[in-house]
Amino acid sequence: MAVKESLQQTGGLWFGWSGKLGDDTPGTNSEDVKLQSIGNVQLATIDLSRQDHETYYLGYANDVLWPVFHDRLDLANFNVRFASGYRRVNQLFARKLFPLLKPDDIIWVHDYHLIPLAAELRAMGCSNRIGFFLHIPMPPPLIMAAIPEHEWLMRSLFAYDLVGFQSEADVTHFTHYVESEAHADALSRNRLRAFDRKLRIGAYPIGIDVDDFAALAHGREGIEMFMQIREEYSRRNLLIGVDRLDYSKGLPQRVHAFRELLELYPENRKSATLIQIASPSREDVKAYDDLRCEMDSLCGAINGDYGELDWMPVRYIHRSVARRRLPGLYRASRVALVTPLRDGMNLVAKEFIAAQEQSDPGVLVLSRFAGAAEQLKEALLVNPYDTQGTAHAIQRALTMSIDERVNRHTALMERIRRFDVHWWSSTFLTALSRVEADDYQEPVFPDNLLL
Known part of the structure; x- marks a missing residue:
């Protein structure tokens, strides 16, 4: 793109x-x-x-x-x-x-x-x-x-x-x-x-085209997605992950960290929901088929162990979401989990920042092994191999004061604007x-x- x-x-x-x-x-x-x-x-x-x-x-x-x-x-x-x-x-x-x-x-x-x-x-x-x-x-x-x-x-x-x-x-x-x-x-x-x-x-x-992506958040489909998610999850704190289903993205480690969050901080039960979108990728390669089976098992186990009649901890979606709708989903989420085991850059991190409301922004939890970590220092940087450490960072993101969220987002937004795709x-x-x-x-x- x-x-x-x-x-x-x-x-x-x-x-x-x-x-x-x-x-x-x-x-x-x-x-x-x-x-x-x-x-x-x-x-x-x-x-x-x-x-x-x-x-x-x-x-x-x-x-x-x-x-x-x-x-x-x-x-x-x-x-x-x-x-x-x-x-x-x-x-x-x-x-x-x-x-x-x-x-x-x-x-x-x-x-x-x-x-x-x-x-x-x-x-x-x-x-x-x-x-x-x-x-x-x-x-x-x-x-x-x-x-x-x-x-x-x-x-x-x-x-x-x-x-x-x-x-x-x-x-x-x-x-x-x-x-x-x-x-x-x-x-x-x-x-x-x-x-x-x-x-x-x-x-x-x-980088990304910041103004273009921010405009999508306020376009018709972006607003529709935002309103739909806000209404459906009005009593939940949403965490969002958007990735290709690829072994480099650290998806099983992310799910383990979310499970650890529910175990260490039980106040998040019935209040925090992880929406994980994993678009299909190279499904004819055995490593990817194995990963899909692992994700199906992990997400099913969390929902079985912690879920209630009126709350499922993980909403796992194995298909793509239209790009025009993604900004609304980002905007409705309190926390973005961008935690690859290794990544050249990862533009999802920058898209999440661009989609946020400046007066009440969400928090980016970012792997130190993503190339974006060199630029986005105000995100909460984590080691995705450290399950407990990542869980603690997610809890910090969920409980962060609005002043700190605004200050971090302001700095991140300035940086992605300065170093955008045109730069x-x-x-x-x-x-x-x-x-x-x-x-x-x-x-x-x-x-x-x-x-």
């Missing part, structure tokens, strides 16, 4: 996978580029074959990079077929994108699916300035080194002119990796030299346009780095 809003402001070409699967039969036109104009944005998309979708997207992107970058080595599947498919698709993207480029185009590549895209473009002779932004966390060096192709991946990043991360912690992890594994030289605080290339790096925390895109693109031009020298990739 943030990338879409940024591109609509500047105009340009959006290139990527169409989301559709083509024919695996050789000689078909499934890899043809399809062009479409929407306003000042031109969309250029291609289909993927089922084989490439399996190895590149489901395999390497979601079964290798996603778990490793979220510190879950136990869930990674280092199948050599996945690595080959990942490189093959990035070569395909480069081959299809290159003819569409103009000499003065600035290229901005997004996220872990496309780490080697610049290197493939450079190999074809592309000399444009190319930036890369990693939306997910950068893992610590030893975690990163568990990927069999880790050196090839990190070497690929040096084909970019600028690499942006969500947080200073991510910048530190990347710097430590290339210093220890590639013996990189630190030319300055945000400039490195390795693999015969210079690279500028930096933290560019992504994010303009700051990154300005930095990319000002990167000192270096004569590009194509990195040498030893054959044994990627089979």
